[in-house]
Amino acid sequence: MTAREIETELLQMGRDARDAAKVLRQTPRDVKDIALRATARALRKRSAETLAANAEDIAAARDLTPAMRDRLFLGSTHIETIARGLEEIAALPDPVGRELAHWTRPNGLDIRRIATPIGVIGIIYESRPNVTADAGALCLKSGNAVILRGGSEALRSSLAIHAALEDGLREAGLPKTAIQLIRTSDRAAVGAMLKGLNGTIDLIVPRGGKSLVARVQEEARVPVLAHLEGICHVYVHAAADLAMARAIVVNAKMRRTGVCGAAETILLDRAILASHGPAVLKDLAGKGCEIRGDEAVRSIFPEALPATEEDWRTEYLDAIVAMRVVDGIDEAIRHIETYGSQHTDSIVTEDANAAEHLLGALDSAIVMWNASTQFADGGEFGMGAEIGIGTGKLHARGPVGVEQLTTFKYVVRGRGQVRP
Amino acid sequence: MTAREIETELLQMGRDARDAAKVLRQTPRDVKDIALRATARALRKRSAETLAANAEDIAAARDLTPAMRDRLFLGSTHIETIARGLEEIAALPDPVGRELAHWTRPNGLDIRRIATPIGVIGIIYESRPNVTADAGALCLKSGNAVILRGGSEALRSSLAIHAALEDGLREAGLPKTAIQLIRTSDRAAVGAMLKGLNGTIDLIVPRGGKSLVARVQEEARVPVLAHLEGICHVYVHAAADLAMARAIVVNAKMRRTGVCGAAETILLDRAILASHGPAVLKDLAGKGCEIRGDEAVRSIFPEALPATEEDWRTEYLDAIVAMRVVDGIDEAIRHIETYGSQHTDSIVTEDANAAEHLLGALDSAIVMWNASTQFADGGEFGMGAEIGIGTGKLHARGPVGVEQLTTFKYVVRGRGQVRP
Numbered sequence: 001m002t003a004r005e006i007e008t009e010l011l012q013m014g015r016d017a018r019d020a021a022k023v024l025r026q027t028p029r030d031v032k033d034i035a036l037r038a039t040a041r042a043l044r045k046r047s048a049e050t051l052a053a054n055a056e057d058i059a060a061a062r063d064l065t066p067a068m069r070d071r072l073f074l075g076s077t078h079i080e081t082i083a084r085g086l087e088e089i090a091a092l093p094d095p096v097g098r099e100l101a102h103w104t105r106p107n108g109l110d111i112r113r114i115a116t117p118i119g120v121i122g123i124i125y126e127s128r129p130n131v132t133a134d135a136g137a138l139c140l141k142s143g144n145a146v147i148l149r150g151g152s153e154a155l156r157s158s159l160a161i162h163a164a165l166e167d168g169l170r171e172a173g174l175p176k177t178a179i180q181l182i183r184t185s186d187r188a189a190v191g192a193m194l195k196g197l198n199g200t201i202d203l204i205v206p207r208g209g210k211s212l213v214a215r216v217q218e219e220a221r222v223p224v225l226a227h228l229e230g231i232c233h234v235y236v237h238a239a240a241d242l243a244m245a246r247a248i249v250v251n252a253k254m255r256r257t258g259v260c261g262a263a264e265t266i267l268l269d270r271a272i273l274a275s276h277g278p279a280v281l282k283d284l285a286g287k288g289c290e291i292r293g294d295e296a297v298r299s300i301f302p303e304a305l306p307a308t309e310e311d312w313r314t315e316y317l318d319a320i321v322a323m324r325v326v327d328g329i330d331e332a333i334r335h336i337e338t339y340g341s342q343h344t345d346s347i348v349t350e351d352a353n354a355a356e357h358l359l360g361a362l363d364s365a366i367v368m369w370n371a372s373t374q375f376a377d378g379g380e381f382g383m384g385a386e387i388g389i390g391t392g393k394l395h396a397r398g399p400v401g402v403e404q405l406t407t408f409k410y411v412v413r414g415r416g417q418v419r420p
Numbered sequence: 421m422t423a424r425e426i427e428t429e430l431l432q433m434g435r436d437a438r439d440a441a442k443v444l445r446q447t448p449r450d451v452k453d454i455a456l457r458a459t460a461r462a463l464r465k466r467s468a469e470t471l472a473a474n475a476e477d478i479a480a481a482r483d484l485t486p487a488m489r490d491r492l493f494l495g496s497t498h499i500e501t502i503a504r505g506l507e508e509i510a511a512l513p514d515p516v517g518r519e520l521a522h523w524t525r526p527n528g529l530d531i532r533r534i535a536t537p538i539g540v541i542g543i544i545y546e547s548r549p550n551v552t553a554d555a556g557a558l559c560l561k562s563g564n565a566v567i568l569r570g571g572s573e574a575l576r577s578s579l580a581i582h583a584a585l586e587d588g589l590r591e592a593g594l595p596k597t598a599i600q601l602i603r604t605s606d607r608a609a610v611g612a613m614l615k616g617l618n619g620t621i622d623l624i625v626p627r628g629g630k631s632l633v634a635r636v637q638e639e640a641r642v643p644v645l646a647h648l649e650g651i652c653h654v655y656v657h658a659a660a661d662l663a664m665a666r667a668i669v670v671n672a673k674m675r676r677t678g679v680c681g682a683a684e685t686i687l688l689d690r691a692i693l694a695s696h697g698p699a700v701l702k703d704l705a706g707k708g709c710e711i712r713g714d715e716a717v718r719s720i721f722p723e724a725l726p727a728t729e730e731d732w733r734t735e736y737l738d739a740i741v742a743m744r745v746v747d748g749i750d751e752a753i754r755h756i757e758t759y760g761s762q763h764t765d766s767i768v769t770e771d772a773n774a775a776e777h778l779l780g781a782l783d784s785a786i787v788m789w790n791a792s793t794q795f796a797d798g799g800e801f802g803m804g805a806e807i808g809i810g811t812g813k814l815h816a817r818g819p820v821g822v823e824q825l826t827t828f829k830y831v832v833r834g835r836g837q838v839r840p
């Protein structure tokens with residue numbers, strides 16, 4: 001297709017999504033949940049063809065690293081996990097129609113703030129085919145139409161999953177344009193989405209690596225919910241319990257190193273360097289973590305590589321940690337403000353005043369006291385599935401679940417009041 | 421100054437604002453309120469010099485229409501109104517630190533969503549000098565640093581008001597960079613703000629006419645809270661009470677024609693055209709309103725000018741109304757969806773089912789039943805002063821008061837929990 005044909009097709013998808021959004025806005029939860037459960041059934045029924053499509057994607061992919069293959073690969077357990085995920089989303093409360101606030105004015109006007117769908121959401125993602133189902137389902141549950149644009153290397157897999165989503169929509173009597181998948185792998189499609197498809201896209205959510213998110217944030221002419229990176233910190237304060245500090249640091253860094261809530265820098269208070277430092281460092285090294293430390297860290301742990309300024313700014317997403325010794329809580333706060341990404345930062349301490357000082361001072365989306373940064377997750381927050389984590393200042397920060405995919409309107413009921 | 425010098429200066433203002441925002445984020449309400457009340461006192465004290473500066477602005481302005489002069493002019497009553505407005509903002513509850521949600525997870529994690537300032541806000545406005553004080557005060561109350569850019573024709577007036585704001589900040593011991601006013605009238609300054617001053621501006625709020633808002637929405641590379649226009653509707657339903665319909669229509673259109681919540685189009689149900697139409701039309705015409713109607717309207721009110729397609733899309737902000745006859749509620753909804761601006765729309769009816777149908781179907785920021793659209797105002801909603809009204813989908817819709825100038829963070833308190 002030419003760039004012009006792609007644009008024409010995408011603009012039509014935008015108009016169709018806008019029309020579908022009008023229907024979805026007023027669709028009762030039963031109908032949305034019927035579609036989600038029917039999609040789960042269809043996914044299981046279409047399992048063989050989905051796995052075959054995925055095998056074709058993998059066979060066609062060139063220069064596939066093990067990590068890339070891992071992201072792209074679907075087995076039958078994955079299909080079952082995706083299907084169960086859809087059923088869990090169906091079981092969530094309806095985020096639409098919630099009464100967020102209600103008050104009455106002295107003149108008798110009754111004012112309510114009511115949650116409503118955002119409208120049309122564009123999701124741009126990479127090679128994880130499950131995002132097709134998860135993102136489609138979260139948007140449907142929240143009453144939004146969605147236009148999905150996945151990585152070209154996973155297109156066959158995504159098309160197979162999308163067919164199940166269309167089955168679900170059909171079974172519920174919903175327009176199949178409620179969840180549309182872009183079928184061309186031309187990158188011009190992403191550019192057109194970022195321009196907003198002639199005002200039809202209300203919000204873009206990128207799901208993927210830093211370069212994808214950076215491009216979306218740079219080029220988008222519509223609002224974006226995302227985080228560029230998660231440079232999360234654990235600060236082991238002077239009054240930290242040693243056993244707790246060890247458990248939290250190793251969990252925050254090593255439980256899963258590839259998630260955005262994984263800790264990337266550990267700040268040790270100089271007061272506990274000798275008492276806590278060696279055990280914390282030994283735990284990490286024992287789990288196979290590479291240590292990059294400042295002078296003070298290397299003085300107690302000579303195996304550590306020297307950390308450079310660059311290390312404080314790096315999201316490794318790997319078994320590597322940067323470690324720095326700070327002179328007290330205010331230096332820790334300054335470090336986090338200077339190098340952090342306002343994602344998730346945690347303090348370990350038995351001193352409530354110190355904890356509250358840091359919780360108040362930091363402006364991260366999530367600030368924690370005596371807990372692992374790996375809890376930065378919609379599921380762990382009790383929100384159900386999430387579409388990602390936001391670190392921007394507006395609309396939603398932290399985990400973005402179905403509630404965060406809604407907006408609101410004011411409903412005002414009167415008895416003929418006019419304004420004096 | 422050269423464009424380069426302007427940019428250098430503005431980037432420094434951005435850095436200063438960011439630093440001030442760190443202080444404001446943790447400033448207790450007492451201190452903010454001391455600054456606001458001290459500003460009110462300083463405004464009264466500096467009244468003579470402010471009025472003199474305003475007289476100079478007016479003398480220097482060329483081709484001043486009466487409406488422009490009205491917007492620019494300050495008298496001593498205006499100064500007193502502005503000062504009282506600041507005291508009212510001081511009396512509002514602190515929007516920062518509110519607990520927006522609180523829950524505990526099965527693993528014992530205590531999660532709170534706490535309101536926090538957004539950071540640095542850029543306000544771009546036109547010739548109303550009072551915006552300097554109102555916007556500065558609303559940002560301060562909500563803990564945000566602000567960079568103000570007013571119209572060049574009001575620069576002397578704004579500088580005089582800004583001096584009072586600096587007095588207030590000084591008296592409270594707050595950095596004077598908490599509220600900065602751009603002193604150059606070069607338009608390049610607006611362009612630099614819209615680019616976000618190297619990531620220091622979190623949000624832009626334009627206050628002014630459609631062309632200003634359109635430029636800001638078009639060029640801004642940071643989030644914008646605004647409404648482009650308020651094409652508000654009153655739909656007089658078949659079951660409308662005649663006396664109520666007359667009162668609401670004339671108030672919604674004619675109370676003040678220049679506000680964004682003024683009705684621009686009246687939709688009359690064909691069922692009440694003969695019974696209600698003549699009185700409603702006569703009321704409006706009697707108040708000096710020009711009527712532009714469709715064929716059916718002109719059949720009962722021949723003095724009406726013929727309405728064109730363009731009239732349904734026009735925000736007159738004047739004593740002109742477009743009037744159309746619709747065949748029932750669904751045609752009314754379709755008309756509003758097609759031509760409205762998702763600002764404020766009202767239905768007049770005694771039929772609760774019809775009212776709820778429209779309130780549910782429309783996706784406007786404010787939907788009303790039996791009330792005048794002129795209530796679309798932060799003060800009338802009980803929010804205190806507003807910085808404007810938003811019609812976008814994200815963050816805030818409807819009136820934008822101090823609460824809407826905050827965001828939130830999650831504060832998670834644990835007892836050493838790690839993620840399994």
